[in-house]
Amino acid sequence: MFVFYCFSSIHIVDNAQMKHISKQETNKKPHHSNGKLLFVLLIVGSLIGYYFYIQFYTEKIEEFCQSISFGDSYVKVYQLAKAQDLTVPFYAKSAEQLIVYNHPGPLFKVYCDIHFSDQKVYSTKLSTYKLSTKK
Numbered sequence: 001m002f003v004f005y006c007f008s009s010i011h012i013v014d015n016a017q018m019k020h021i022s023k024q025e026t027n028k029k030p031h032h033s034n035g036k037l038l039f040v041l042l043i044v045g046s047l048i049g050y051y052f053y054i055q056f057y058t059e060k061i062e063e064f065c066q067s068i069s070f071g072d073s074y075v076k077v078y079q080l081a082k083a084q085d086l087t088v089p090f091y092a093k094s095a096e097q098l099i100v101y102n103h104p105g106p107l108f109k110v111y112c113d114i115h116f117s118d119q120k121v122y123s124t125k126l127s128t129y130k131l132s133t134k135k
Contacts, residue, residue, distance in 0.1 A: 054108045060084060061102035065112035065126045072121045074098065077114060095119070 064084055068077055074095070081088050081100045092099035098114045115123040 054103070057102040058110050061086060061100065061110050061112055062126060064100065065124050068114060068121055068124050070121050074116050074119045077121060
């Protein structure tokens with residue numbers, strides 16, 4: 001005999017009823033949602049993949065910026081950036097300056113800021129792009 005307390009009332013259950021209750025509980029299938037699990041795995045996988053994508057392009061831009069020699073021509077630097085699939089936006093080009101980004105997306109940008117004098121490199125700087133929060 002088992003005694004259950006339920007909402008301040010006492011229920012007495014004999015062994016036959018207890019076997020029936022335990023049989024019902026074992027027949028219940030656990031509630032697993034493959035869709036939810038797949039969704040979570042997709043999100044986690046996407047974040048991990050994006051992290052490594054950014055790491056790869058960050059290394060590329062660092063190597064690119066370090067490979068530029070003082071005195072290199074504007075054309076040589078521009079062609080090198082394009083050959084390495086780095087992003088050179090139309091608004092970041094002038095005779096005195098060239099900005100090369102690690103990827104075209106708006107977040108996690110790292111860029112190489114290259115300054116020219118007489119179409120020759122005289123300074124390079126590796127920086128992190130920050131979105132403007134000015135209003």
